Amino acid sequence: MSRDYDDRDSIFEVEEEIERGGRGGGGGGRGGPGGRRMHRRKICRFCIEKVDLIDFKDVKLLQSYIPERGKILPRRISGACATHQRMLSEAIKRARNIALLPYATD
Amino acid sequence: MATQRIYEVMFIVDTSVTDDDITRLNENLQQIIKDQGGSITKVENMGRRQLAYPIGRKTDGFYVLFEVEGTGREIAELERRMRVNDQVLRYITVRVDEDRQRAEKFKAKRARKATRRASRGSTASSSRREAKETSSASEE
């Protein structure tokens, strides 16, 4: 488990390579002309910012990952890697427990 | 000797009590920790905040954070006392030493990687990496 995290730099590079070359404009029809740079790059911002710890007290940060209904933003949208998404959801659940953040409605 | 651990304990105090009550409660809880052989490394009064959802009929509370060093015994006693105290609306305990250690490890590893990269003298790849980083930053 900690292995993925250790090697996250290299994983990130591989992912980028795939997105650049392999799939071309296949990602979405909305790509427009010119293709390759138009699709949204999904990269873990926590990896880029070298975040090693996500604090449940950091309400401001966590809030941006629970839009509208209070549900945790899924990884396919947040772009977070497995390790950071886990840290994030862990922190959000703790914050909910102590009423710093709301539980999901309906 | 049992291993020393670090915990963060956050709790919410009912706002209908007086300031004196809160001070007394704070002191009592800290005394419990000391009596059980633990030590308090940080006390943070986070102030009055609105609760994200009502607890009982309460819509706000005073948030207090303790950082405690100990074996876990003092946490058990602290939680027991908070549970039976009506002034404490809710509490949460998080063990933080392991996560912090893990974070330190990653940091050290990154530093090692960086020096190794520098000593290898691969200026080409490092400048490419820098370019990549600035391009991804500007896209945000």
Ligand SMILES: [Zn+2]
């Ligand atoms: Zn990540």
